[in-house]
Amino acid sequence: MIGNGGHSKVVQEMVIRQGCSVHGILDDKYESEQNIDGIVYAPLTSIHKILDEEMKVVVAIGENMVRKHVVSKLKLPSERYLTVIDPTAVVSNSAEVGYGTVVMPKAVINADAQIHDHCIINTGAVIEHDNSVGDYSHISPQATLTGNVTIDEGVHIGAGVTIIPGVKIGEWSIIGAGATVIRSFPAHSKAVGTPARIINRSLGVVKDIM
Numbered sequence: 001m002i003g004n005g006g007h008s009k010v011v012q013e014m015v016i017r018q019g020c021s022v023h024g025i026l027d028d029k030y031e032s033e034q035n036i037d038g039i040v041y042a043p044l045t046s047i048h049k050i051l052d053e054e055m056k057v058v059v060a061i062g063e064n065m066v067r068k069h070v071v072s073k074l075k076l077p078s079e080r081y082l083t084v085i086d087p088t089a090v091v092s093n094s095a096e097v098g099y100g101t102v103v104m105p106k107a108v109i110n111a112d113a114q115i116h117d118h119c120i121i122n123t124g125a126v127i128e129h130d131n132s133v134g135d136y137s138h139i140s141p142q143a144t145l146t147g148n149v150t151i152d153e154g155v156h157i158g159a160g161v162t163i164i165p166g167v168k169i170g171e172w173s174i175i176g177a178g179a180t181v182i183r184s185f186p187a188h189s190k191a192v193g194t195p196a197r198i199i200n201r202s203l204g205v206v207k208d209i210m
């Protein structure tokens with residue numbers, strides 16, 4: 001498990017419910033390795049020492065950009081990342097859920113939806129049929145993406161957002177909590193309200209951290 005903040009706490013419980021055990025929790029807030037109750041707590045640099053061939057990794061960091069940064073730094077093959085799907089989530093047999101993606105309790109992912117890698121589909125979110133959700137995106141609790149919605153890489157959809165069919169949200173955009181989205185937005189938009197309107201385009205932070 002990479003990261004030990006609030007999001008990680010939730011994912012750790014889900015991983016255990018999925019029948020796996022947590023071997024190590026890596027976070028740069030730890031200066032050295034320590035073993036507490038059979039779990040190794042260590043800085044991120046210890047990963048290659050701790051990881052054996054049977055173990056999988058989850059980057060359990062809520063911030064999309066930081067999650068991408070860590071995955072890029074680790075340079076692990078995609079299949080080393082665990083896909084975590086809570087047993088209470090409903091995922092259509094025709095939907096695809098990518099490596100390292102976390103699907104939280106009571107989320108619903110319907111027919112032919114594609115959820116790419118390292119996404120967070122948070123508690124009770126609804127991803128309707130034929131949606132595409134790009135790598136590193138976060139769909140917050142109780143958000144509803146109706147049919148044929150396209151979410152590009154790194155987008156954060158706030159809690160309780162509703163998006164009408166056929167809309168596309170450009171990469172690294174943020175949609176504020178409670179918004180109703182009735183039209184598409186370009187990359188790096190920040191939009192809020194009902195109907196949602198842009199309050200600040202060009203978030204432009206992608207290059208800074210990478």
Ligand SMILES: CC(C)(COP(=O)(O)OP(=O)(O)OC[C@H]1O[C@@H](n2cnc3c(N)ncnc32)[C@H](O)[C@@H]1OP(=O)(O)O)[C@@H](O)C(=O)NCCC(=O)NCCS
Pocket residue numbers: 122140141157158159174175176177178179190191192193199
């Ligand atoms: C949209 C958001 C990112 C804006 O944050 P910010 O850039 O710090 O913006 P500010 O708080 O400075 O607000 C800017 C303006 O937008 C308005 N605004 C901010 N968030 C809003 C929202 N969700 N709905 C409606 N208006 C909102 C503010 O009232 C302010 O308006 P004003 O200029 O007329 O005073 C944030 O408010 C938000 O909704 N985040 C989503 C949180 C979430 O759902 N997290 C889930 C975690 S699991």
